Each structure stands twice: as C-alpha cells, then as structure tokens.
Amino acid sequence: MKAWKTGLICAASYMAIKLVLFAANLQHVVLQNFPVAPLLVITFTGIVYAILKYKDAGVFSVIEAFKEGARVALVTAVLSAGFVYLYYTLIDPDYLEILRIKRLQEAQGVLQGEELENFKKATEFFNSAGTRALFTLSGMTIFGLLSSLVVALITRYTLIRK
Numbered sequence: 001m002k003a004w005k006t007g008l009i010c011a012a013s014y015m016a017i018k019l020v021l022f023a024a025n026l027q028h029v030v031l032q033n034f035p036v037a038p039l040l041v042i043t044f045t046g047i048v049y050a051i052l053k054y055k056d057a058g059v060f061s062v063i064e065a066f067k068e069g070a071r072v073a074l075v076t077a078v079l080s081a082g083f084v085y086l087y088y089t090l091i092d093p094d095y096l097e098i099l100r101i102k103r104l105q106e107a108q109g110v111l112q113g114e115e116l117e118n119f120k121k122a123t124e125f126f127n128s129a130g131t132r133a134l135f136t137l138s139g140m141t142i143f144g145l146l147s148s149l150v151v152a153l154i155t156r157y158t159l160i161r162k
C-alpha cells in the first residue's frame with residue numbers, strides 16, 4: 001500500500017475515534033488529559049506498517065524506509081491538523097471552553113494576582129482551535145519523523161542479524 005494511503009487511513013481512523021467519542025459524549029472523560037494519544041498510537045502503527053511493507057518489497061535502504069514512514073506521518077499530520085481545527089471550531093467548540101474553565105478553577109487555588117492573569121491569557125491561547133491545530137501539525141510531524149527514523153534503524157538492524 002502506498003504511504004500516502006496509509007497516512008489517509010491513519011488520519012481517518014483518528015477522526016472516527018474523535019467523532020465516536022463526541023457522539024457518545026465521552027471526549028471530556030477519555031481525552032481530557034492527553035487528547036492526542038489516539039493519534040500518536042495510530043500514526044506510529046501506520047509508520048511501522050509502511051516500513052515493514054517497504055522491507056518486504058526487496059532491497060532495504062534506511063533512507064528509503066525513513067521516507068516511507070515520514071510520508072505516512074506527514075499525510076496524517078496535515079489531515080489531522082485540518083480536522084482538529086474544524087472539530088474544535090464547528091463540531092465541539094464547547095470542549096475547549098470547558099477545558100479552559102477547569103484549568104482556571106484549578107489555578108485559582110494556587111495562583112494569585114498577576115500570575116493568575118498571565119495564566120488566563122496562556123489558557124485562552126492554548127485552548128483555541130488554531131493553536132491546537134498548529135500543535136497537532138508540528139507535534140505529529142516531529143513525532144512522525146523521529147518514529148520513522150527509529151523504526152527504519154531498528155528494521156535495518158534486525159535485517160542484518162538474520
């Protein structure tokens with residue numbers, strides 16, 4: 001399977017998970033502390049799959065294996081970032097507001113005065129759809145490139161030992 005198709009399947013899987021959790025009204029419970037966890041697992045699985053498929057095709061090159069995994073990661077990151085923006089803008093805009101209120105309630109017991117005001121500004125920035133989409137894009141790209149490199153090197157090492 002082409003790497004871009006694998007990336008498309010990874011992004012679609014993430015989108016489906018988010019939408020199912022939204023439909024079941026479980027997104028506040030399941031994804032509260034680490035909302036990108038399903039995307040990390042799905043992307044890593046897609047990278048491993050793409051590199052193993054490349055390995056089975058014949059001659060193995062670490063650079064080419066890395067590229068296969070990176071393609072999966074980049075396609076997944078771009079599509080997922082677009083979805084995250086649309087999700088938090090159109091589908092579930094209340095999620096970020098609820099998260100912001102929870103964080104502020106937690107901080108009010110610890111912070112006072114100017115520190116609390118700075119925290120409020122930071123919370124508003126980090127809990128916006130655009131910032132979440134940007135972090136998804138950049139974070140998943142970095143995670144994907146590093147994962148691709150590690151998986152390509154491990155795959156090469158295991159090929160040498162056989």
